[in-house]
Structures are given as C-alpha cells and as structure tokens.
Amino acid sequence: xxxxxxxxISPQHTYGHPLFLPELVEYVDNRLSCIEPDYKGIIxxxxxxxxxxxxxMGVASALECLQEAGIDMPDAIIxxxxxxxxxxTGIFLSRMIEYNEELLTPTSFIQSTHNTxxxxxxxxxxxxxxxxxxxxxxxxxxxxxxxxxMLLREKEASNVLIGAIDEITNxxxxxxxxMGLYKQxxxxxxxxxxxxxxxxxxxxxxxxxxxxxxSSNTDYxxxxxxxxxxxxxxVEDIKKEILIFLEENTITLKEIDLIIIGKNGDEKLDxxxxxxxxxxxxxxxxxxxKNLCGEYPTATAFALWLAVNIxxxxxxxxxxxxxxxxxxKIKNILIYNNYLNKHHxxxxxxxxxx
Amino acid sequence: xxxxxxVAGTGVxxxxxxxISECLDALKNSRTGIKHMQRLDSVHKNKFPVAEVNxxxxxxxxxxxxxxxxxxxxxxxxxAAKEALYNAGIENFDNLRTGFVSANSVGGMDKSExxxxxxxxxxxxxxxxxxxxxxxxxITELVAYQLGIKDYVTTISTACSSSANxxxxxxxxxxxxxxxxxxxxxxxxxxxFTLNGFNTLMILDEQFCQPFDENRRGLNLGxxxxxxxxxxxxxxxxxxxxPFIKLSGxxxxxDAYHQTASSPDGNGSFLAMSxxxxxxxxxxxxxxxxxxxxxxxxxxxxxxxxxxxxxFSPIYPKMSSTKAFTGHTLGASGGIEAVFSILAIQEGIVYxxxxxxxxxxxxxFLPEPNFLQNLNIKHVLSNSFGFGGNCSSLIFSKI
Numbered sequence: 001x002x003x004x005x006x007x008x009i010s011p012q013h014t015y016g017h018p019l020f021l022p023e024l025v026e027y028v029d030n031r032l033s034c035i036e037p038d039y040k041g042i043i044x045x046x047x048x049x050x051x052x053x054x055x056x057m058g059v060a061s062a063l064e065c066l067q068e069a070g071i072d073m074p075d076a077i078i079x080x081x082x083x084x085x086x087x088x089t090g091i092f093l094s095r096m097i098e099y100n101e102e103l104l105t106p107t108s109f110i111q112s113t114h115n116t117x118x119x120x121x122x123x124x125x126x127x128x129x130x131x132x133x134x135x136x137x138x139x140x141x142x143x144x145x146x147x148x149x150m151l152l153r154e155k156e157a158s159n160v161l162i163g164a165i166d167e168i169t170n171x172x173x174x175x176x177x178x179m180g181l182y183k184q185x186x187x188x189x190x191x192x193x194x195x196x197x198x199x200x201x202x203x204x205x206x207x208x209x210x211x212x213x214x215s216s217n218t219d220y221x222x223x224x225x226x227x228x229x230x231x232x233x234x235v236e237d238i239k240k241e242i243l244i245f246l247e248e249n250t251i252t253l254k255e256i257d258l259i260i261i262g263k264n265g266d267e268k269l270d271x272x273x274x275x276x277x278x279x280x281x282x283x284x285x286x287x288x289x290k291n292l293c294g295e296y297p298t299a300t301a302f303a304l305w306l307a308v309n310i311x312x313x314x315x316x317x318x319x320x321x322x323x324x325x326x327x328x329k330i331k332n333i334l335i336y337n338n339y340l341n342k343h344h345x346x347x348x349x350x351x352x353x354x
Numbered sequence: 355x356x357x358x359x360x361v362a363g364t365g366v367x368x369x370x371x372x373x374i375s376e377c378l379d380a381l382k383n384s385r386t387g388i389k390h391m392q393r394l395d396s397v398h399k400n401k402f403p404v405a406e407v408n409x410x411x412x413x414x415x416x417x418x419x420x421x422x423x424x425x426x427x428x429x430x431x432x433x434a435a436k437e438a439l440y441n442a443g444i445e446n447f448d449n450l451r452t453g454f455v456s457a458n459s460v461g462g463m464d465k466s467e468x469x470x471x472x473x474x475x476x477x478x479x480x481x482x483x484x485x486x487x488x489x490x491x492x493i494t495e496l497v498a499y500q501l502g503i504k505d506y507v508t509t510i511s512t513a514c515s516s517s518a519n520x521x522x523x524x525x526x527x528x529x530x531x532x533x534x535x536x537x538x539x540x541x542x543x544x545x546x547f548t549l550n551g552f553n554t555l556m557i558l559d560e561q562f563c564q565p566f567d568e569n570r571r572g573l574n575l576g577x578x579x580x581x582x583x584x585x586x587x588x589x590x591x592x593x594x595x596x597p598f599i600k601l602s603g604x605x606x607x608x609d610a611y612h613q614t615a616s617s618p619d620g621n622g623s624f625l626a627m628s629x630x631x632x633x634x635x636x637x638x639x640x641x642x643x644x645x646x647x648x649x650x651x652x653x654x655x656x657x658x659x660x661x662x663x664x665x666f667s668p669i670y671p672k673m674s675s676t677k678a679f680t681g682h683t684l685g686a687s688g689g690i691e692a693v694f695s696i697l698a699i700q701e702g703i704v705y706x707x708x709x710x711x712x713x714x715x716x717x718x719f720l721p722e723p724n725f726l727q728n729l730n731i732k733h734v735l736s737n738s739f740g741f742g743g744n745c746s747s748l749i750f751s752k753i
Binding site: 104143 | 526
C-alpha cells in the first residue's frame with residue numbers, strides 16, 4: 001500500500017505549510033487546539049457557515065489530501081472518530097435540557113451524528129462510493145485504516161481516502177479533566193517528558209491519507225503493516241505482540257531506523273513505554289510526538305503523518321526534541337502507540353523504492 | 355479471498371420479543387411492538403408512540419449479568435449477542451480468532467442525559483459513572499468483555515445503516531483471514547436525544563407508522579439489538595448442525611445528495627442494492643424477499659421504492675418493512691432486520707407489512723400485506739439506509 005498524499009490540521013503548523021515542522025508551537029496549557037486555516041478558498045462560503053468546527057477541519061484536511069494526490073473521486077471514504085461531533089452534540093443536549101425538550105432546531109442534531117464528516121466529504125465530492133465510519137476510541141483510526149487496507153487487498157478499490165478527526169470542546173475538556181486525564185499544573189508542551197506528573201495534555205486533529213495499491217512517482221511512503229491489540233495484561237504481552245508484528249512483516253528491530261512512540265507525559269501511562277525503551281527498543285532511535293498534537297484517541301493519525309513526512313523529507317524535523325545522532329537514511333519506521341494502555345497499535349512504514 | 359461466509363447463529367431483542375422465538379411468534383401473528391411510551395421519560399410521552407423493549411434495566415441485568423447501571427444499549431446488545439453466540443454452538447470458541455463488530459448511533463447517551471442534566475447546572479456536578487460510557491466504542495467493549503472476545507473489537511456508526519456495515523465488515527475480517535468467528539450487528543436504546551432530534555426533523559408519526567403506504571406520515575422510533583455469528587468455512591465444518599445460510603452479497607454506497615434526505619430517485623439505495631446483487635452473482639429475479647428499510651417517512655419510502663422499481667421492474671419479489679413491528683431501531687435496525695431476513699429463509703416465510711392500506715401512487719407494486727408461509731425463500735435482500743446518504747444492502751442466501 002502506498003501513501004500518496006496527506007492532509008493535516010493539528011495544533012502545529014501542518015496545514016498548507018511547505019516546511020516540515022521547523023519549530024514546535026508551544027502551549028503552556030493542558031489543552032492544545034488546532035491551528036485552523038482560513039477556510040475561504042477551501043470550502044464554499046455558504047457551506048462554511050453551516051459547518052461546525054470539526055466538520056470544517058475534517059473537510060478541509062480531506063480536500064487538501066485529495067488535491068495533493070490529484071484525485072477528484074476516491075473509491076472509498078473512511079473516517080475514524082472516537083468522540084464524533086461533540087460541539088453539536090453538546091449544543092443539542094444543552095438546549096434539550098434547558099428548554100425541557102421544546103423549541104429545538106434540527107441543525108445541531110443533524111450535525112451531531114458520527115458520520116457527518118464522512119458524509120459531508122462525500123456530498124462535496126458527489127462521491128457515491130463506499131463510505132464508512134469507525135467510532136471505537138483508540139482503535140477508531142486503526143479500524144478505518146484496516147478497512148481501507150482490506151478494500152485495496154480485495155481489489156474493491158484502487159485508492160481510498162482515510163482520515164481521523166477528533167475535537168476538544170469546553171464540555172469534553174472539563175469532563176475528561178474531572179476524570180483525571182489531563183495535567184493540573186501549568187506546564188509547557190516542551191516539558192511534558194522532562195517533568196513527569198499525573199495526566200497528559202488534551203489534543204485534537206483532523207488528519208487524512210490517500211492510500212493506493214499502485215505506486216505513483218510521488219508517494220510519501222509504503223504502509224507495510226498494521227496490528228492492533230486490546231488490553232494486554234503485562235509489558236511482556238506487549239513485547240510479544242511487537243515481535244510477532246515484526247516477524248509477520250519479515251523485519252527485525254535492527255532494521256528499524258526510527259521508532260515513534262505515543263508517550264503522553266502521564267507518569268503512570270508512560271511507564272509502559274519506558275520499559276520498552278530500556279528493553280527491546282534499547283538499541284533504537286526513538287522519538288515522541290504527543291507533545292506536538294496532545295493526547296486524543298485518534299492521535300496515531302498524527303504519528304502516521306509524522307512518519308510518512310520523515311520518510312519523504314528524509315529527516316526528523318526541528319520541532320522534535322531528539323538527542324540521537326543523525327545516522328543513515330531513515331528507511332523503516334515503526335510506530336507504537338497505546339491509548340490509556342487499552343488500545344495498542346503498531347504501524348510499519350518503509351520508503352518507496354523506485 | 356473468495357471464501358464463503360456462513361451464518362452460524364442469530365440473536366435478537368426488540369419491542370416484539372426478547373429473543374428469536376418471541377420475535378418470530380409476534381411476526382407470524384401480526385403483533386406490533388409499537389405502543390404508548392412507557393419507559394422513556396420524555397415530555398412527548400403522550401404524543402409519540404414508540405417501540406420499547408418490554409424489560410426494564412433490572413430485568414435486563416438478571417438476564418445478562420451486566421449491571422443495570424450501565425447503558426441500556428449495552429444491556430440490549432448483550433442479550434442479543436449472547437443468544438446469537440449460544441445458537442451458533444461453537445465448541446472451541448476460545449481457541450479461535452474471535453471478534454465483535456458492533457454498531458450503535460449514540461453510545462451511552464441514555465446515561466449521558468442524566469449526567470448532563472446536573473452538569474449543565476454546575477460543571478463540577480453530575481456523576482462521572484453516567485458519562486464514562488458515552489462513547490459508542492465503550493458500549494461495544496462492555497459487551498465484548500462479557501462475551502469473552504479477545505482478538506478484535508470495533509464499532510461502526512453510519513446512522514441507520516450502521517449495523518449492516520458492521521455485519522459485512524465482520525464478514526470481510528474473516529475473508530481476509532484476520533478472524534475465524536465474528537459476532538456482528540448492532541444495538542440502540544431509546545433516548546430523549548434521538549427522539550427530540552427526529553422530532554425537530556418532523557418525521558415522527560403521532561400514530562402507528564405505515565411504511566410504504568400512500569398516506570404514510572413518518573416513523574416510530576424503536577430500540578433493540580440484533581446480531582449474527584459469522585464463521586469461516588473451516589469453522590462451519592466443525593459445527594454440530596451445519597449452517598445452511600451464507601452472507602452472499604453486500605454493498606455500501608453513498609447517496610451524496612443531502613445530509614438527511616434521500617435523493618428522490620434513491621440513487622444511493624439503487625447503488626447499494628445493485629452492488630450487493632453484483633457481489634452475490636445473483637440477478638434481481640433471484641431475490642425472493644426484500645426486507646425493506648421502509649421507515650414510513652415520505653422521503654425514504656419513495657426513494658427506496660423508486661430504486662426498487664428501477665432495479666426490479668417488471669418482476670417484483672415479495673417485500674415488507676418490519677419497522678411496522680419494531681419501530682425504527684436506528685443503529686440496531688440493520689442487525690435486527692438481518693436476523694429477520696435469515697429467519698425468513700430458515701422458516702420459509704414472509705412477514706406482513708402491517709397497516710398497509712393504500713398503494714403509493716408512484717409505485718407499480720405493493721409490499722406484502724399478509725403473513726405468508728410454506729415458501730421456498732432462497733435469497734433475501736435486506737436494506738439499511740441512513741442519514742449522511744449512507745446506504746447499505748446485504749443478501750443472505752440458502753446454501
């Protein structure tokens with residue numbers, strides 16, 4: 001599978017930016033918000049007004065990806081979102097409760113359904129093809145990716161648009177904060193891996209990929225493998241899964257030039273990664289990414305975006321705090337992520353050999 | 355890659371029964387589940403009839419062992435999924451690669467509504483246990499844990515076509531040799547959120563709905579769950595009673611017309627049905643029965659009917675919408691109706707399209723108004739169409 005193009009709206013300068021993360025955008029807060037583009041010129045002005053923030057981000061990111069790929073009509077549109085369209089869900093719920101189920105208008109209800117973004121993309125493109133939506137927490141993006149990979153393997157599609165979209169709203173942030181997901185001290189995203197404390201920093205993003213089973217001359221990278229596993233009991237089980245995954249893809253850790261891991265700054269959750277780093281990953285070059293995009297269930301999409309760009313640009317960007325010595329060319333990248341130590345995923349990428 | 359996907363078991367709960375045999379009995383005897391609203395605590399109680407499952411959460415707890423404090427959607431899901439798994443009778447389940455692919459439309463919204471009533475007064479209030487399973491995926495995981503699923507879980511949400519998509523995604527996981535057994539389908543419980551949402555769209559019927567009737571007024575909401583157990587050929591060969599039904603066709607297409615309305619000619623529906631036929635290698639005349647999406651709204655029924663006319667004219671199979679029995683169960687409808695479609699083959703029956711009085715003037719056919727039995731039903735087409743233009747069709751066939 002070839003990754004031909006990407007689109008990414010994130011808390012970093014990723015959208016429409018010709019340079020590859022030249023500097024880290026700093027946030028001294030436990031909430032990282034997407035840097036949104038000026039949507040005029042991307043989406044029709046009349047439509048922008050109707051769309052909520054997450055829909056705009058999703059649609060703009062998808063359109064950027066398709067434009068870069070030079071594809072007007074993908075054979076499939078597959079999205080992953082854990083929380084769905086939270087803003088509209090919140091609006092409809094609050095009005096429903098405030099006005100005791102009277103005087104409600106349909107717009108926020110219509111736009112609250114989890115398939116809104118995928119549907120809007122389909123509508124905009126007038127695309128009658130396969131359209132699916134996965135809504136399974138830390139597996140939402142991975143499921144979408146698997147669906148796309150299977151469609152390509154089944155020859156039901158020759159190119160698929162796959163994306164992950166999740167937003168933070170004031171409501172979701174306050175609730176997840178109460179659940180203890182986020183840091184209570186004011187800390188810069190530059191420091192989260194240095195000064196460990198409880199909780200992570202909230203993130204969000206809209207990240208799309210165009211996957212194809214045929215190579216073009218402009219592909220970013222090859223997606224070699226994907227594996228997910230659920231609620232492993234011990235670190236030993238995680239190691240086992242990683243080794244099985246590598247074996248399945250006939251590659252060894254020695255051949256992996258870079259590992260991107262999903263540490264999020266939570267002292268407890270990061271222990272799993274620390275263990276792996278001091279054991280099976282001890283000889284590898286490792287970088288973190290969640291200080292760039294924050295923690296959210298579909299953050300692996302940001303990691304994948306980062307990985308394919310590292311392969312494309314042939315370097316680790318300046319925004320990444322990275323102590324290792326730049327060695328040889330980065331050909332193979334492994335991504336290991338877990339969301340709240342429940343949803344674990346592995347992705348393997350390689351450079352395209354032309 | 356071309357491996358046959360067998361249906362090893364089915365399970366269902368809806369307003370017309372808590373299991374397969376109760377639902378079948380109601381279907382055979384034209385007993386609708388639509389009633390005056392009893393369980394859902396809405397100000398619209400006296401205005402809109404709904405199809406509620408006839409068990410409270412405590413009874414569902416004693417049936418499943420899952421706490422009644424959890425979302426009703428998870429409780430309903432577990433009842434039907436357990437029945438499906440039990441009926442499948444897979445002895446070496448623990449040694450197989452197993453998955454649970456479930457669908458729902460609003461996750462644990464029934465509990466979230468309690469939470470937010472307090473939260474909106476004071477954002478430090480509201481019991482977190484009522485919002486912790488708000489996400490759709492949480493519902494799936496609660497149930498997957500009870501079922502002992504270990505290898506793969508995921509959740510699909512494409513509005514009213516959700517569980518049809520879950521079923522054929524499950525089938526593809528087997529075809530791609532990722533899993534051996536998949537329990538697939540969906541669940542939804544009634545919530546004030548959806549009731550009020552559909553009310554703002556002005557598509558709820560204040561009377562009992564009349565799908566595919568010229569004078570139809572809208573839909574009645576329902577709740578429930580429906581699952582199928584799909585197995586590979588290898589697993590099918592190990593079963594005591596060999597399954598004689600397969601999932602022979604499926605297709606997901608998008609209408610790409612409007613966020614909530616179907617195109618008048620039902621282009622998405624046409625593409626889904628014709629795509630499923632193509633996948634199965636069958637011709638329109640091979641289909642013996644269509645379980646219609648048939649919500650009872652002006653828009654759906656004319657779009658679906660027009661697409662059927664375009665695809666099947668001039669010979670129409672028997673068809674009916676069972677939503678006149680179960681209400682529109684949204685994310686569960688594709689699962690429940692897949693089960694009914696399979697039962698139609700197993701029992702050789704066609705369900706009546708209840709309360710059908712006047713043929714739609716635009717359509718040259720009338721769905722079946724009566725219960726029919728002693729038929730040889732070989733191939734059934736099940737339609738599920740949803741908001742966002744998401745249209746999916748499944749075909750189940752006798753082997």
